[in-house]
Amino acid sequence: MIRxxxxxxxxxxxxxxxxxLVALFAYAxxxxxSVALLVPVLSxxxxxxxxxxxRWTGWLAGAVLVTLGLHYVQAMLGFQxxxxxxxxxxxxLGDHVAALPLGWFDGTTVGRLTRMGTKSVLSIAGSCAHLLQPLVTGVLTPATVVVVMLFLxxxxGLATLVCSPLILFAARLSVRLLNRMDELNDAAGVExxxxxxxxxxxxxxxxAFGRTTDGYAPLEAALEEQRAASRKQVWMSVPGMLLGGFAVQVCFSALIGVGASLALDGAVDPVELVALLALVARFAGPLAEVGDFAAVVRAARNDMGRVRAxxxxxxxxxxxxxxPVVVPGAxxxxxxxxxxxxxxxxxxxxVLEDVSFTVAPRTVTALVGASGSGKTTLTRLIARFFDVDAGTVRVGGVDVRDQSTAALMEQLSLVFQDVYLFDDTLIGNIRxxxxxxxxQDVLEAARLAGVxxxxxxxPEGWETRVGEAGTSLSGGERQRVSIARALLKxxxxxxxxxxxxxxxxxNEAYVQRSMDALRATSTLLVIAHRLSTVTGADQIVVLDEGRVAERGTHQELMALDGHYARFWNERHRALGWRIAAGTS
Ligand SMILES: Nc1ncnc2c1ncn2[C@@H]1O[C@H](COP(=O)(O)OP(=O)(O)OP(=O)(O)O)[C@@H](O)[C@H]1O
Ligand SMILES: [Mg+2]
Structure with a gap:
């Protein structure tokens, strides 16, 4: 935990x-x-x-005063x-997260981060102020008592020494049992x-599929599983909880037995024995308590583990x-x-294997390929959401790994399908x-993109709030906002x-218009779904199962009569079909 x-x-x-930690150890x-000083006082x-x-009481009072002082010091340091x-x-966390690859952020990591920023940090801070102290005193105070007893x-002393690992072991075992049950229950809860x-x-x-009345089977199953896990946890926790206390009782009885037989043999003064047993009573309690803190320690450790990860x-x-950039736009x-x-x-x-192609500045390259062929992945690599396993991605003529994130992002505009709109006005979102x-520039970009x-x-024109809590826009409209951002950038x-x-x-007309505007100033790499984008491109790269299958212009690739010709014919047929359906 300290690590x-x-x-x-x-x-x-x-x-x-x-x-x-030093203050805490001294305090323990x-x-x-001070507990051990009770023995001479009593006898x-x-x-x-x-x-x-x-005389001994004087010493005891002094020790108690020192203990009190140390208690205060360690408590203040704990809060510090x-x-x-x-x-x-x-x-x-903030600094580190800002340096993580963009590819790291997906649905689950964002959820984890939110939880971490709020709950985990508080729990870790709390564990220092409230948890470390009982843990350390629970172990170190009895250890001191044992050392003193060995002297007396x-x-x-030896008998006590033998007993302490037993008590600790039982406490640990019980913790482990409880842990296991908690984990099972946790997993069921998460599911x-x-x-x-x-x-x-x-x-x-x-x-839409009429599946509301008869329940939703996976949910029912998960809930039933959780119920079963809770029941099991309750039952299985009982032996775990009893174990710790039981060990303390057994050890204490054994020590009394040892002490009594020593006294009967005359090896120990009965008066001293009573004083020593008082010490033992003080010794077993905190040790067993250490086990009681297990649940809190576990939660804190989990939180620390998450933050550490x-x-x-x-x-x-x-x-x-x-x-520095060598070939701007390449x-x-x-x-x-x-x-x-x-x-x-x-x-x-x-996902991608031996993919090579170049995009000259101010040209348009269309990426086509079946779903799952790796088109989106390729654009993510160019924006360095992830680093490649082999080969090189160069943007502006320089390996993306030799550029700072800021320098790379300065050269790129990303218009992806899942456009995120901030909870702000439309103007704010384009800005x-x-x-x-x-x-003026913002309005011009908005006009070009058809925003x-x-x-x-x-209802409220430019001042309408869009995004999470505001008016929702359709997919096509969101993309127009995203294109306006790119135009502005x-x-x-x-x-x-x-x-x-x-x-x-x-929508098609607006997308076409903004693409024309974009290609006048920028290099365009488009994952193309519209046929006009494909035919208008300077170069078409056809991906098939993560490899470049064909490369060339529309005419060249049609002449090949391969992947691309098939793709084109299918799209064409689908389009003709749609138009026919629309006019009939
Ligand atoms: N975040 C991810 N983690 C793991 N695998 C992924 C991830 N994103 C995509 N994949 C996998 O990588 C492969 C290529 O996916 P990619 O999204 O690049 O295809 P695509 O050509 O863009 O498909 P589509 O046309 O449907 O958008 C697929 O097999 C997909 O399952
Ligand atoms: Mg895709």
Whole structure:
């Protein structure tokens, strides 16, 4: 746990933690010593040596005062550590997350981060202030008592020494049992809440298929599983909880037995025995309590583990100095192999293999290929959401790994299918493309992309809030906003994933117009779904199962009569079909 804490705190704050631990250890030992001083006080009192008792009581009072002082010091230092955690952990997490590859952020990681920023950090801070202290005193105070007993009577001391691992072992075993049950229950809980979310999200689908009255089988199953896990947890926890207390009782009885037989043999003074047993009683309690803290310790450790996992996630290696752009607007993919990072950071199944092509500045390249052939993945690699496993991606003539994220992003505009709209006005959402743009430029970009046409239909015009809590826009409209952002940014290279849904003629006209505007100033790499984009491209790259199958212009590829000709004929037929259906 302390190792987790130092990892989470970072090297800059180790000193604070170290000071706290020293004070805490001193406090625990002092507490043990003051308890041990009871023995001479008691035995002197019982034998009627009032002078000796008074002297020892003086020592005892001194020890208690020192203990009190140390208690205060360690408590203050504990709060200081907690405060440091609260103030630095958010910054550490924020700094680290900003350096992580964009590909790291998906649905689950975002959820994890949210939880971490709120709950976990608080729990870690709290664990320092409230948890470490009972844990350390629970172990160190009894240990001090044992050492003192060894001095006073080595036989009883030895017996106590033998007992302590037993008590600790029983406590640990019981913790482990409880742990296991908690984990099972946790997993069932996570599964069930996932299913509840799914059930809520998929209401439209479920209703469309009339699946609301007879329940949703996966959810029912998950809930039943959770019920079963809870029941099992209750039953299985009982032996775990009893075990710790039972061990303490057994050890205490054994020690009394040892002490009594020693006293009967005359090896120990009965008076001293009573005093020593008082010590033992003080010794067993805290040790068993350590087990009681197990649940809290476990939660804190889990939280620390989660934070640590994020902090240890390798950031994108960035060069000390960003290499300057050599060929503005050029994109080169050279012998690239890539598989999405699986568990444990290893690359999973290969998604792209030996992909090579170049895009000259100010030209249009259309990427086509079946669903799952790797088109989106390729654009993610160009924007360095991930690093390639082999080969090189060059943007502006320079390996993306030799550029800082800022320098790379300055050259790129991304228009992807899943457009995120901020909960802001439309103007605000377009301005994201270039925050310092003046009003005129924003409006011009909006007009080119056809956003002004959307505005005309909105209740509050330009001031309408869109995005999460505001008015929803259709997929085509969202993409228009995203294109307006790209137009405003004016980056030398635009990566565009065209909307898959068939665009209505009006939308189509706006997309065409903005693409014409974009190609006048930028290099365009388009995942093309519209036939006009494909035929108008300077170069078409056909991907098939992660490899470049064909490359060339429309005429060249049609003449090949291969993948591309098939793709084209199918699309054409589908289009003809749709138009025919529309006119009949
Ligand atoms: N985040 C991811 N993690 C793991 N595998 C992924 C991820 N995204 C895509 N894949 C896999 O990589 C392969 C290529 O996917 P990609 O999205 O690049 O295809 P695509 O050509 O864009 O398809 P579509 O035309 O349907 O958009 C697929 O097998 C897909 O399952
Ligand atoms: Mg795709």
């Amino acid at each position: 987790d804490l130092t990892a989470v705190l970072g090297s800059a704050h180790r000193a604070v933690l170290f000071r706290y 030992v002092a507490q043990g010593l 002197d009192l019982l034998t009627g040596d009032t002078g000796g008792a008074a 550590v907690a405060l440091v955690i609260l103030t630095t952990l958010h910054h550490r 009577d080595w036989r009883l 069930a809440s996932g299913r509840v979310l799914e059930f809520a999200r998929n209401q439209p689908v479920l209703r 994020v902090l240890e996630e390798p950031p994108l290696p960035e060069p000390e100095r960003s290499a 994109v080169e993919v050279d012998g690239v192999r890539f598989g999405y990072p699986g568990r444990g950071g290893r690359s999973g199944e290969v 994201v493309g270039r925050p310092d743009a003046d009003e 002004d046409e959307i505005v005309a239909r909105l 004016g980056a030398p290279i635009v990566l565009l994933d065209e909307a898959t849904a068939a665009l209505d003629p009006e």
